Amino acid sequence: MKWNLERKLIAGGLGAALLIMGTMSWISYQNAIQLIRSTERIKRTYSTLEHLADIQATLNEAESGRRGYLLFGTDFELERYNLAIAKLVKILNDLEQSLGNQVSQNARFQQLRSLIDQRQKLFQTSNTLFRLNPSDLSANHPLVIASRINREALREVFIALKAEEQSSLELWIARSGNNMQYRLAIESVGTLISFTIFLSVYLVLYHQLLKRQEAERMQQKLAQEKELSELKLEFLALVSHEFRTPLSVILGSAQLLKDSLSSQIERSRLRSLTRIESSAKAMKQMFADVLTIARADAGKLEYQPSWLELQSFCLNLVEDMQLSDQYQHVIKLIDLGDRTHGWLDEALIYSALSNLLSNAIKYAPVGSNIDFILDGKIDVITFQVKDEGMGISPEEQVTLFEPFTRGVNVKSIIGTGLGLALVKRCIDLHQGEITIDSEVGVGTTFTIQIPQSRLEK
Incomplete structure (x- = not known):
């Protein structure tokens, strides 16, 4: 079957619409994957920041328990210190899992763990010295000075870890926003193009429907005109045949009277016979012309x-x-x-x-x-x-x-x-x-x- 231009346009439009919709679906799928990854990364960053805050709070809790023990010497403060240390170990393990495969953050985490281990040892050493001789732990004691240095190093590591995680958080939030905007733009443009294509296909189909209806009307009209023309031809043929016989009689009689009475009647009366003859001929010719035209219009005039x-x-x-x-x-x-x-x-x-x-x-x-x-x-x-x-x-x-x-x-x-x-x-x-x-x-x-x-x- 040979396709005309309109069929080619319809097929091409539908194919283009399907291609655009497929492309949009693939882009949306890829964008959705990126959004999922961004969301997971944002969640992980928030988790890391929470763990860092928990570590700081737990260190402060352990430091508070140690100082209470040094000041008051009660077992309650010592128990409080030990619980904080146990909690700190669990938080550190969770933080290590949260960091994943981030090289720079893992290096800082190892540094943080090393400093925390060092601080725990300083805490234990100071507790031991306090039990033996409470008056030895003065402000200038090497153990106190080492604790200060350790605390400052911990503060710097915490700041670096938080800064990098905050930067990473901002980056992933911005990337997620860009992905959302990109997806929205692609879907909007794709939807607009698909709507335009489908509208064009609809208009072409509607135009074809109108043309088909017009062709059917024209075909019906032609059939009616053909039927009417055939009826008219039959009527004219019948009328021509019915009139031809009396006209032939009138014409023959006029010619016979003219020939037989030409020498017996006056010329004025003879002219009347001539008028009858010419009028009969004219009527006969008129019927013949009408019938010929009707046959020609009906397509039945023989050539x-x-x-x-x-x-x-x-x-x-x-x-x-x-x-x-x-x-x-x-x-x-x-x-x-x-x-x-x-x-x-x-x-x-x-x-x-x-x-x-x-x-x-x-x-x-x-x-x-x-x-x-x-x-x-x-x-x-x-x-x-x-x-x-x-x-x-x-x-x-x-x-x-x-x-x-x-x-x-x-x-x-x-x-x-x-x-x-x-x-x-x-x-x-x-x-x-x-x-x-x-x-x-x-x-x-x-x-x-x-x-x-x-x-x-």
């Missing part, structure tokens, strides 16, 4: 071309028209071409040219010249009918080939307005064209051009 000897055909046509005109006009046949035969439907071309010549006779002054020009070339045959009649205005030329259309300046000249409509349909069946060049009060020239795709026989 049967054959090789036609052009000059003989035109001479016979001129002779027939001269006889019907009773030689009141001079019809001159002018042969300009070299072609002798044409691929034409004799009946149709005769009907078209006879209508043009009949109009020229009808609307041209009595005794004027009518030029009938034949110009046969290899690729086209041209017929021209020129008269010196009343002419046709440019406004009326637009609708001249419509049925029952006549010029406003025809006055009382009898006519049905079917002749040129019949001419147009006969020429259309030959795939030719008819043009008009007319000027009011000067005359009219009809030009028929029929293409020839076959060589002369």
Whole structure:
């Protein structure tokens, strides 16, 4: 099945939408993983800071218990010191797990542990000395000085650990915020693009639906028009057949009376028989024209071309028209071409040219010249009918080939307005064209051009 442009656009739009949605899902998945990692890292950093705070508090608790023991010498203060030391060991283990694989922080942690172990030893040594001789622990004692140095070193390590963890916390919070903004932007843009694509696909489908509905309406309308045209053709054929019989009787009777009584009655009464005869002929021709136009509109007018000897055909046509005109006009046949035969439907071309010549006779002054020009070339045959009649205005030329259309300046000249409509349909069946060049009060020239795709026989 061959895909048209709209189907390609729909398939491409859906594919692009699916691709965008897949890309968005993958980016969202990666972003979600980053957010999870950032959240875990933030939690771990908060845990590290809490552990550092607990270590400081526990050290202070142990220091307070040691001092109480040194001052008061009670077992309660000693027990308080021992509990703080035990708690400190657990907190240090938890902190070591919380730091994970951070090299710099692990190095500081080892330094912190070493200082805390050193401080515990100082605490134990001072407790032992206090039991032996309480008065030896003066402010200048080396043990007291070492404890001060150890406390300062611990403070610096705590500051360094907290500073790095705080910096790491700020970094991961900022990174997490950036990831959230990036994800929001990607999802917003992707959603907008997907919505635009789906909207475009919807509009294309809706446009296709409208076109299909319009095509169905047109098809239904054409079917109705075809049915109506066939009914009209059947009606006109029936009417034409029903009228043709009485008209033939009237025409035959008028001709019989005219021939048999021509020497017995007055000329004025004979003219009445002539009018009856001409009116019957006109009505018969009108019914024939109406039926021919109806057949042409219904597509049932037969087109049967054959090789036609052009000059003989035109001479016979001129002779027939001269006889019907009773030689009141001079019809001159002018042969300009070299072609002798044409691929034409004799009946149709005769009907078209006879209508043009009949109009020229009808609307041209009595005794004027009518030029009938034949110009046969290899690729086209041209017929021209020129008269010196009343002419046709440019406004009326637009609708001249419509049925029952006549010029406003025809006055009382009898006519049905079917002749040129019949001419147009006969020429259309030959795939030719008819043009008009007319000027009011000067005359009219009809030009028929029929293409020839076959060589002369």
